[in-house]
Amino acid sequence: MSESGTADHEHLVIVGGGLAAASAAAGIRDAGFGGRVSIVAGEAEYPYIRPPLSKEYLTGSAERSSIFVHDDGWYAEQDIRVLRGQRASALSTESHSLTLADGGAMRFDKLLLATGARSRRYAGPGAELGGVHHLRTVGESEALAAELSAGGRRVVIVGSGWIGLEVASAARGYGNEVTVLGREATPLEFAVGPDIGMVFDALHRANGVDLRNSSAVTAIEGSGGMATGVRLAAGELIAADVVVVGIGALPNTELAEAAGLTVDNGIVVDAGFRSSHPDVYAAGDVANVFHPVLAQPLRVEHWATARDAGFAAGESMAGKSVEYAQIPYFYTDQFDLGMEYSGYGILTAGAELVIRGDLANREFVAFWLRENKVVAGMNVNVWDVNESVQALIRGEVTVDAARLADPAVTLDSLLAGAIA
Template structure:
């Protein structure tokens, strides 16, 4: 008697879910693969939503992971516009908001994260924007592209600063209101944060730090201003709220899975239920190098971890140990960052190159090892930076700073070329 065909269900229509489905098929799985996507769209990539697409340099179709017909060719069913409402691990069932129940043999939660909402007055006014989905980006692009508007960005993190740069590029006046004393200090430290602060101010952004927002002002016609906690009112025609995200872990928590700043998994993305996996922004994954769990919200994690999770579901042996990576483009500054933020938080920062001219590499060094690196307007070095981190090569500040020494030569430990 022929065995019943297995069904793998992926909850989430983002990059991580698409890469997981692709990897499941790549491992030779011939059963049913179903992607449940809450948005009425095929899986797409998020970085262009705050970069090329928002800037008007790419069309909407460019954000999709695969063309629509690719899923049919791979025999992958995509349920667009279907949100999951309940997960029952005991019965291996997923219930949709429509009431439909889907049975699964294995299931992957790739539900992502939701922008943190502003809790004060005026949050629902016309002209107030968040940026997470392709619809959000389309709406914001339409609001920014006429130019000559007063744009206020609340939040001085990566999304806030990228939106600010794009808004200014359209010919708008831009004010950024940041809670932190230095933008990005929580992510890259104050010294590097000052580099980005200087970049924005030089280009004309009114960047205000240590500023909290009390209310958004306006009427039925739209937002007209932002009132700060000190009582100042900043005039606004468009307000963009970039105050962080919250992992969409409610489905898992209600199902009894362990949740701690995301859905808890081992290094193979398996949750506390053997047939349920989690990946991407929503997952708090054990990292074997760090010996602890981390939750990463960047594109490269969705790309690489999504594929790894798919392989694990299909039966491959997986212990995910990729080095976190992200990038940004703002005005004339391009940057790549690789490394472990949890280790970099209290590490020494060593600079190589011209910091004032914004053409340098920053290394975060802890216990004589590089734990993170950022190349700013310096290219074709990220692979070497990642090797320094991965191979834990002993380094000293003088060698890192010495531009006469090729970066690749730093891979040789201190003293390796001596005494021969």
């Protein structure tokens, strides 16, 4: 037996080729498990990180090697087998076996589903036309970069969420004409609310992006098999050489559903990442994980969760006692704006928004308060405060909104005291 309590002759299998999968493998080894570990990666690549695909890798400011979680030699050093280009097609919890797309099969003692999510596809007319792009994989990022880097193209982006706005920033950086079509009244309204959404609205307009809020798309039109424009419900046709669809993602739960696991907005797992079958775990974008602080399941599609939850899931598989309670975190880079966000987005609806700093000049920290307690915080072009923001959230410190908004009052002093 290993120090963590898992027999070293066991075979632990990870399905997925992203950050959660690679982090889980590291967690398994870090917990002292000495048995066999296999990753069924799906794509032909070693496991890689997805945020750079819409940020620095898409803009050409980062090398391809920078997107990989570990260098190739790490897997051999850790005695971890990586099946690249192999996809899992079926899972049997009864026989503890995983069927591969090529007809092969592998037995497992414990298995982690880190199958991630896929881009939500545009379902209207013209979806199949050439020049229509989605962005989830390294191949899709490279194909899009090849189009954008030529410059002088008319780029229409359907969707004003994080992916849509990051692609808009990259496309403008290459010298393209960019139009963003969003369904909401402001960009990112669902994610951060209208006040913060208007900060991003102003940012993109100041950088030459044609933002069309409250827009509905009825069709992508084309000629000769290639997209030439996007038709709006109001009748206007916006000419396009490149169309990018960024309308969200869907968790890849098909294996879990077919195997009879409990699925509800992702694969339902406990705080130790165990699914409804005790030998099958899930982590990353696909997992709806019970969060002990919130006392409810939480599914998060961000890289920090994939990294941290993946590692913790690996430890759990190796026999270590785990109760995952990390605060969700993500970041974005658009034009000259850098942002970090920490907190529980599901608690921000109807919460009090408190701004510390200069909203107009895009240098501020935003806080969302419920019952005078910080449940989320976002720092925009203000650095070295994220740890303090997380500490306020984690400590459930009762704060005065006026003091929280006052830059002269340090966040650390707020941590030390509560409302009398």
